[in-house]
Amino acid sequence: MAHRAVALGPLRWTGTAAAVLVVALVLGTLAAVASRAGSGAALASADVAAVLFTLQQAAVSAVLSVALAVPVARALARRRFAGRRALVALMGAPFILPVIVAVFGLLAIFGRGGLLNAGLGALGLGPVSVYGFGGVVLANVFFNLPLATRLILQGWSAIPAERFRLAATLNAPVGRLLERPMLRDVLPGAALAIFLICLASFAVALILGGGPRATTVEVAIFQALRFDFDPAKAALLALVQVALCTVAAGLAGLVTVPAAFGPGLDRVPARWDGRGRGARLADGAAIALAAAFLLAPLAMVVAQGFVGLGQLPLQVWPAALRSLAVALSASVLAVGLALAMALRGGALVQVAGVLPLASSALVMGTGLFVLSHGWLDPGHIALPATALVNAAASLPFAFRALAPAVGRIEAAHGPLADTLGLTGWPRLRWLYLPRLRGELGFAAGLSAALSVGDLGVITLFAGPDSATLPLVMYRLMGSYRLQAAAGVALMLLAMALAVFWAFDRGGRGHAAA
Amino acid sequence: MLRLEAVRIVQDDFALTADFTLPPAAVTAVLGPSGAGKSTLLGAIAGFVAPAAGRILWEGRDLTPLPPGARPVSILFQDNNLFPHLDIARNVALAITPAARPGPDVTDRVHAALAQLGLQGMEGRRPGALSGGQQSRAALARVLVAGRPVVLLDEPFAALGPALRAELLDLTRAQLLAAGCSVLMVTHDPADAARIADHAIVVAEGKVSPPAPTSALLADPPPALRAYLGQP
Numbered sequence: 001m002a003h004r005a006v007a008l009g010p011l012r013w014t015g016t017a018a019a020v021l022v023v024a025l026v027l028g029t030l031a032a033v034a035s036r037a038g039s040g041a042a043l044a045s046a047d048v049a050a051v052l053f054t055l056q057q058a059a060v061s062a063v064l065s066v067a068l069a070v071p072v073a074r075a076l077a078r079r080r081f082a083g084r085r086a087l088v089a090l091m092g093a094p095f096i097l098p099v100i101v102a103v104f105g106l107l108a109i110f111g112r113g114g115l116l117n118a119g120l121g122a123l124g125l126g127p128v129s130v131y132g133f134g135g136v137v138l139a140n141v142f143f144n145l146p147l148a149t150r151l152i153l154q155g156w157s158a159i160p161a162e163r164f165r166l167a168a169t170l171n172a173p174v175g176r177l178l179e180r181p182m183l184r185d186v187l188p189g190a191a192l193a194i195f196l197i198c199l200a201s202f203a204v205a206l207i208l209g210g211g212p213r214a215t216t217v218e219v220a221i222f223q224a225l226r227f228d229f230d231p232a233k234a235a236l237l238a239l240v241q242v243a244l245c246t247v248a249a250g251l252a253g254l255v256t257v258p259a260a261f262g263p264g265l266d267r268v269p270a271r272w273d274g275r276g277r278g279a280r281l282a283d284g285a286a287i288a289l290a291a292a293f294l295l296a297p298l299a300m301v302v303a304q305g306f307v308g309l310g311q312l313p314l315q316v317w318p319a320a321l322r323s324l325a326v327a328l329s330a331s332v333l334a335v336g337l338a339l340a341m342a343l344r345g346g347a348l349v350q351v352a353g354v355l356p357l358a359s360s361a362l363v364m365g366t367g368l369f370v371l372s373h374g375w376l377d378p379g380h381i382a383l384p385a386t387a388l389v390n391a392a393a394s395l396p397f398a399f400r401a402l403a404p405a406v407g408r409i410e411a412a413h414g415p416l417a418d419t420l421g422l423t424g425w426p427r428l429r430w431l432y433l434p435r436l437r438g439e440l441g442f443a444a445g446l447s448a449a450l451s452v453g454d455l456g457v458i459t460l461f462a463g464p465d466s467a468t469l470p471l472v473m474y475r476l477m478g479s480y481r482l483q484a485a486a487g488v489a490l491m492l493l494a495m496a497l498a499v500f501w502a503f504d505r506g507g508r509g510h511a512a513a
Numbered sequence: 514m515l516r517l518e519a520v521r522i523v524q525d526d527f528a529l530t531a532d533f534t535l536p537p538a539a540v541t542a543v544l545g546p547s548g549a550g551k552s553t554l555l556g557a558i559a560g561f562v563a564p565a566a567g568r569i570l571w572e573g574r575d576l577t578p579l580p581p582g583a584r585p586v587s588i589l590f591q592d593n594n595l596f597p598h599l600d601i602a603r604n605v606a607l608a609i610t611p612a613a614r615p616g617p618d619v620t621d622r623v624h625a626a627l628a629q630l631g632l633q634g635m636e637g638r639r640p641g642a643l644s645g646g647q648q649s650r651a652a653l654a655r656v657l658v659a660g661r662p663v664v665l666l667d668e669p670f671a672a673l674g675p676a677l678r679a680e681l682l683d684l685t686r687a688q689l690l691a692a693g694c695s696v697l698m699v700t701h702d703p704a705d706a707a708r709i710a711d712h713a714i715v716v717a718e719g720k721v722s723p724p725a726p727t728s729a730l731l732a733d734p735p736p737a738l739r740a741y742l743g744q745p
Binding site: 412420426 | 559587
């Protein structure tokens with residue numbers, strides 16, 4: 001890498017500085033949490049219950065998501081049908097969907113006044129409740145069934161078409177010969193990835209959980225800070241959360257966790273199995289049910305949202321501006337850091353690029369809260385702290401999008417740039433920036449969309465005058481102004497999709513040859 | 514003059530020694546079997562491969578500590594000789610300056626070089642909008658504009674058809690010699706060497722032979738070259 005050091009010139013130091021900043025943020029907030037946790041707080045039985053609940057909901061959500069995803073992925077892997085490409089694309093959408101919006105949509109179907117209970121009531125059956133364990137798992141599956149489907153579909157796509165041909169000529173069982181070994185490889189990694197995500201599912205548990213029997217560690221952190229004004233307790237819980245995440249991430253390191261944005265999901269190889277009526281029915285049902293499960297809540301958000309648009313309270317507009325400002329700041333920061341780090345390369349940035357995954361947004365937020373406690377008004381730093389933590393949270397995704405692309409660019413065009421003496425800024429200007437445009441747009445869109453819909457750190461800091469749009473929506477739901485909340489949900493959905501689309505499109509526009 | 518002085522290149526279990534002076538203002542072919550180290554030799558002169566021992570001298574000055582961009586050397590690779598996202602005028606101008614708005618003198622030189630190679634009117638096109646032969650001409654224009662006295666050709670026309678390749682080799686020879694360059698050209702084809710190279714060196718069995726007149730070398734090849742050419 002000595003060679004790349006010469007080629008980058010002073011840019012190398014920006015990469016080093018970016019990596020150091022990320023490491024300092026993650027470890028600094030952790031150190032703040034650790035030092036504060038030492039001062040006399042102890043875990044109560046309610047906190048032990050929170051740990052158990054966190055593990056249970058994550059484990060059940062992971063197993064259910066993966067188990068339900070297998071038939072959906074198999075159907076997508078072996079059927080060609082109109083709308084298949086759109087459905088695969090839809091499977092990527094929940095990643096940028098604001099959690100509170102999705103939960104609102106799920107409540108419209110499965111909630112107390114939702115379609116499901118209306119139907120059950122008409123049949124004379126008792127209402128079902130989605131609050132508590134069941135609701136948390138339902139929402140987690142909503143978010144992670146698509147992710148699991150994409151991961152497993154990648155496994156199917158990775159089986160070479162020739163193997164299916166060979167199996168067909170031998171009249172061999174495709175399931176036992178090709179599919180089961182693939183699933184054995186892919187499923188543990190997929191389940192662990194989802195388990196990790198669900199360990200830190202704050203917003204879902206905040207809205208659908210709560211109460212002594214359905215509180216996750218992260219919700220307990222929030223309650224300790226906001227209701228009990230007990231930073232020491234919050235810090236201790238944050239340490240517990242980091243320990244959980246670190247152990248799970250360590251386990252995930254033993255299994256290979258597949259990448260969620262791999263190529264090649266458009267391809268359907270010719271298959272000679274699964275032609276029976278039973279298989280066709282099963283595949284059709286899996287696809288229809290999955291599509292309905294994903295689309296119905298979104299359709300409810302749109303339908304109720306249009307009605308609610310007339311009820312929007314005035315505080316929505318400044319909140320929307322705040323959300324946009326936070327999202328753009330977080331996006332610029334995340335992409336800038338990721339770019340500087342990806343260009344630098346080397347072991348330091350590899351570590352810094354995944355480090356935020358080992359902590360969690362709420363833990364970093366708790367650290368910032370503890371650090372600023374007593375000398376800064378939480379309300380004043382609510383937006384900068386949210387933007388900073390949002391940036392750190394999306395940095396690993398931005399880095400994963402950029403780093404391999406930088407490697408490919410160096411391999412193909414580095415020698416020419418070297419002979420032309422393009423180093424430092426000119427190399428960035430003429431080589432990296434134009435060739436990374438697509439990846440930069442994607443990463444910026446992802447970061448902005450994740451940030452715009454984030455209901456996390458903001459809940460720890462916000463006063464009455466610094467609420468973001470998701471927090472306004474949460475407060476509206478809390479005071480049962482559901483029509484207004486529906487209007488905000490539609491706004492949030494539109495904003496998340498719009499910022500992602502605008503950046504991603506900007507990266508693709510005038511695509512270079 | 515470019516001189517390789519007791520240069521030894523080591524890569525894993527591969528080693529190559531070279532000690533010769535490149536004939537000035539002439540074209541010298543590099544012949545030898547695949548994997549013998551022809552491209553590696555060019556890489557060492559261009560600055561991509563650091564020799565384990567020895568010096569590479571230009572007019573008595575040691576080039577070995579210099580990065581590729583600071584050497585008096587231009588190189589044409591097998592591919593990726595132009596940035597695909599920039600138009601060819603910008604591609605050629607980058608050989609002079611990385612400035613976003615080059616002065617009129619730079620623009621004039623770029624346009625003159627492109628016109629000289631028959632690419633007038635195509636300055637604003639990206640490489641993808643040009644034929645293979647036109648792309649090769651644009652890359653050659655870049656080398657001419659760079660004005661560096663040593664030019665290395667690492668089979669840049671290998672992907673072209675025989676007639677086009679012959680045409681471009683003739684053009685390259687004429688343009689580079691007119692500019693006074695010393696040219697080192699890797700080739701697989703003895704006919705190409707005979708066509709445009711005054712001298713040839715043979716890279717085989719870990720050694721680089723000193724330059725000899727191409728016609729004499731091909732008429733009476735040394736054993737290693739004889740085996741490569743498939744002659745008894």
